[in-house]
Amino acid sequence: MDKNINIQDEINKTLTSLDNIERRKAKPFLYTRIQAKLDTNYKTESYNWFFDTPILKPALAVLFIAINIFTIWQISIPENTLLSNKEVIINSFTEEYAFNQSTETIFDFENE
Amino acid sequence: MNIVNIDNIKNGSQEAFRLLVENNQDKVFNTCFGFVHNADDADDIAQEVFIEVFRSISKFNQESSLSTWIYRIAVNKSLDFIKKNNRQKRWALLTRVSTNTSENNDNWYAHNDTPLQSLEQKERIEILNSAIDKLPKNQKSAFTLHKYESLSYKEIADILKTTVSSVESLIHRAKSNLKKSLEKYYFNKFY
Numbered sequence: 270m271d272k273n274i275n276i277q278d279e280i281n282k283t284l285t286s287l288d289n290i291e292r293r294k295a296k297p298f299l300y301t302r303i304q305a306k307l308d309t310n311y312k313t314e315s316y317n318w319f320f321d322t323p324i325l326k327p328a329l330a331v332l333f334i335a336i337n338i339f340t341i342w343q344i345s346i347p348e349n350t351l352l353s354n355k356e357v358i359i360n361s362f363t364e365e366y367a368f369n370q371s372t373e374t375i376f377d378f379e380n381e
Numbered sequence: 382m383n384i385v386n387i388d389n390i391k392n393g394s395q396e397a398f399r400l401l402v403e404n405n406q407d408k409v410f411n412t413c414f415g416f417v418h419n420a421d422d423a424d425d426i427a428q429e430v431f432i433e434v435f436r437s438i439s440k441f442n443q444e445s446s447l448s449t450w451i452y453r454i455a456v457n458k459s460l461d462f463i464k465k466n467n468r469q470k471r472w473a474l475l476t477r478v479s480t481n482t483s484e485n486n487d488n489w490y491a492h493n494d495t496p497l498q499s500l501e502q503k504e505r506i507e508i509l510n511s512a513i514d515k516l517p518k519n520q521k522s523a524f525t526l527h528k529y530e531s532l533s534y535k536e537i538a539d540i541l542k543t544t545v546s547s548v549e550s551l552i553h554r555a556k557s558n559l560k561k562s563l564e565k566y567y568f569n570k571f572y
Contacts, residue, residue, distance in 0.1 A: 276567045286505035287528045295410035300402045303431045
């Protein structure tokens, strides 16, 4: 019984605990901090606005595609060149060591 | 208190905006503090509130008073902050990242004479605040505005865009839920 009374008493005291508190006051220089944040946000916004320019998006897309085509083209050229260089080297190597001669010719040479 | 000219703020007057901040900063801060119970968080939210005011002032059609409109932004920003904070806490729990969850509970003042009474009052406020945190957001908003800002039911109804009878009902249900929550708490404490 006493415990029940105690609990009710505690609940009532706790529920009214906020009645006596003082109003909180804002920290000093709130306006200065807001102003600083606004300045920073506006800088970011102006940067975003630049990329939000309607003409800029298709222009960037075209540029992106052009760079890709150019890169693919650039990659394909050295490969061709390498292939042809390879062939030239193999040919010269074959000629130098007479690999392209048939075995008959070699035997003929030995039989002479 | 100087009168804030809304048209001047709309025209980009920094002086008018400064006046608006200075006239409303304490009530915005106190409202946000009522929701988050932490001075640093309340300060951050108060800044966000005024930035939102600055950005949206052109859309303010003066259907309600400027004060009501600012209160509404403060309530919404505070509730958003709590939602975001809870999400982060859940994520931190999930990823087992240790976070410092200790709240800054020194951020309140009580009118008590002795340190013992002050300590008791502090403990009671902490218990009540954690019970308030468990309330549904509508009840929490109504109860917080009523307790922390001492606003009338009419003012709360304007802020929450509802009727006075709804606010009465919200506060009644909030008190009833708080009682149940506190009963449970003290029952566990005493038995």
